[in-house]
Amino acid sequence: MKVLPHIERGIHQIHNILIEFRDDGAAVESYFTAFQRQPTQSGEVEQVDMKGRYLDWFVRRDDEWRILNRVVVFDWVENMPLPPGTEAERFGNKTPIGAPCPNDPVYTVF
Template sequence: MTTSDDRVAIEQVLYRYARAVDRLDYDGIRDCYFPDAIDNHGGYHGPVSGLIEDIRRRHTTIDSSQHFISNVLIDFTSDDSAEVESYCLCYLRQAPVDGTTEQELAIIRCRYVDRFERRSGQWRIADRVVVFDEFRAQAITDSLNPGWVRSRRDGTDPVYLQ
């Protein structure tokens, strides 16, 4: 029997995935999936280990990443499985090219179409298809005040120092 706690657990996996990608926490990404899960993620289609390597490669030039998850719809197909659709809005900013202040900001609108399963009491992604709605890129200049606390894409981000 599924409960509201199951819904919360599934949503938390989605949010933890977003944080893990944005902080380049590869173990955190792995923890959101079952080891035998398959992800169809645009240019990558395969097991989670390959997805992590794909993210590691694609994000080497990205100095800021934010994934916003919303509109989470969960349809339980049994006590231990659910079909889940969630919207994702991604902001991916490329690091500036040497000697310039201009950066490319990619804005991606997509949806995650997931099959979640509960195994050994844990809800995780068993299968994911990323459905893309739009990709836009624009040139920007980051005007963030240098005295403000800046996010980091690693374990030194303030979220990990609490």
């Protein structure tokens, strides 16, 4: 959570969700893929490619399911240097591009 405000660009996807309902809650395994650009401890910016699973225990509170406990399992982590060139050069005419809140195009829709 400490690094989230410093992520310059990031994509986080959740997929392949397995849910097993039990009497006292639900056990859930969710695969994730995260690709983000962030500062290292020395202040340099790097890209990180992560893949793994969230192992969650959900409980029902006031008709809503909430995560009570989470274990993050990392199955792949690769730290990479930044690609050459600016974003404008790499993206070309592929616009609009995503941005942090409140500048992402989704905020004009909702």
